Amino acid sequence: MRTPRVLALDPGASHVSAGIFAAGSSGRLSLQYFAHEAQDADPAHEARWSEHLAQSFGAIAAREHLSGPCALVVPGHLALTKFVKTPALDRAKRAQSLAFEASQHIPYPLTEVVWDHVVMADDGFDLDVMFAAAKFDALQSLCAAADAAGFAPERATPGSLALRAAFRYSYPEASASALVINIGARSTHLLFLDGERFYIRTFPLAGNVVTAALAEELRIDFAAAETLKVSVLAGRSELPENSPARAAVQRAAAGFIGRLHLELTRSIVNHRRQTGAPQPAAIYVTGGGSLIGELPATLAERLKLPVERYDALRGVDVSPDARASGAETLSYELAELVGLAVSLVQPVADVTLLPPAITEALAFRKRQPRYLAAAILAVAALLPPILYLHHRATGAEALVVQAESQLRPLRSLEARNNENLAQIEAARKQISALEGLVATKANWLDFLADTQARLAKVGDVWLERIQLVPYAPLDASAAPAADPAVPVPAPTLKLTLSGRLLDVANPVSEVSQESNERVKKLIAGFTESPFITAVENERFDTKQPGLLRFDFTLVVNARRPL
Secondary structure (H helix, E strand, O other): OOOOEEEEEEOOOOOOEEEEEOOOOOOOOOEEEEEEEEEOHHHHHHHHHHHHHHHHHHHHHHHHHOOEEEEEOOOOOOOEEEEEEOOOOHHHHHHHHHHHHHHHOOOOHHHHHEEEEEEEOOOOOHHHHHHEEEHHHHHHHHHHHHHOOOOEEEEEHHHHHHHOOOHHHHHHOOOOOOOOOOOOOOOOEEEEOOOOEEEEEEEOOHHHHHHHHHHHHOOHHHHHHHHHHHHHHHOOOOOOOOOOOHHHHHHHHHHHHHHHHHHHHHHHHHHHHOOOOOOEEEEEEOOOOHHHOOOOHHHHHHHOEEEEEEEOOEEEEEEEHHHHOOOOOHHHOHHEEEEEEEEOOOOOOOOOOHHHHHHHHHHHHHHHHHHHHHHHHHHHHHHHHHHHHHHHHHHHHHHHHHHHHHHHHHHHHHHHHHHHHHHHHHHHHHHHHHHHHHHHOOOOHHHHHHHHHHHHHHHOEEEEEEEOOOOOOOOOOOOOOOOOOOOOOOOOOOOEEEEEEEEOOOOOOHHHHHHHHHHHHHHHHHOOOOOOOEEEEEEEEOOOOOOEEEEEEEOOOOOOOO
């Protein structure tokens, strides 16, 4: 079974720390890997902090080959905490009530921040609630910098809450009230603890104040003053004891301790007056500012309280790899990292300031195993019918192959039959054409005999010319679109007849009415002929005395073709 682990990232103002923690078999935390990357803490470059942060994350990821889900510390200069006492309502109404209280006490519109809360005490009448909030844009930049380096944020916990969880884990015997001071580069956190109750105050008096005072006194830039400060306070400087630079560091540190003492005195008095909490039984100092050697003794003397340095690795097993990476030397920076990992061994207040889009993506990623299991079950349910249908399809394909082998010779016979049928059809058409010729070879004789009989019936009339009218070409533009299913009609045969009629009664005068009637009778007789369907284009000439010239066109009956 895989051991649960937490990759914790602490993006401070002057450094980025990363640690991989696991839960040991004894219930203690184990620091397996540690990485540290210093970065520019100059307040003049504060606008480029996100850019420097992304570079530091990327350097750690590339050097240590780290990536994957992580828990982030939201540094103090980004996080805002407010403590509120509100009536204890039913849980169904509590969310609405807390949202209202948040809108009243968080000094920004709730649409511009990410906020969460933790209930510190509930006596049935009142709730002691801590609200934590941060600007949406700032958190988006923080998460984007981590994501660009390959770290996927799953939690974003305010540094003060991570410090509380770490103290409860590392100092379980400290049941009395206590004060933990975390002195960073840009801000200082005061964590007042009294049983389960706690209070947090953040103010901007921090290590950068010492660096700024040193840079002003020695007239050097901020980066050089920071390097000098750290080397002297950490005991790594090679400057002689009577060096002016070393003396300047001591003066800047002493001035910082004096100002810090005043802030602590004011904060302790105000906290006791407002909450009725007892005097802290002990004070613990951590963070980069705790490197000032005389800090614990000076504060103890002035506050009349025991002051000691906080041991962040007190309940943590450090692996050889983490020790070689400087985890013990830089333990003053590990308190909040340990706080992010405490959830591996004991329950802690679940507060996260992840932007909503990341929270929704994380929730979907957590549901993915369920979706995957459902998909697997769906596929498993469909597998038996799929296998059955595949078996049936394979059997059907075998039958098709077998039938195809039997049909192949039959198809060959069918092709030959179709070829023979085509030849028979062609022969039938030729026979039909020949039969038509045989049937119509005597039609001209019959037509001429019929014509002769009709002329004799009228009398004194003869034909001078019988001529076939040439077929008129078909008008393709006027004709409808050819339809293969409709046979194209054969062109109509027409004959032009010209002749004369003798007017016996009036041989030397104009043609009489009687002659006109006889010609019309002739034409009407042609319409009754079985060879003719119509008479067209009738024309008459009566200019010659005693003779009536005529010509007309006969439309031949297609059923009695000539």
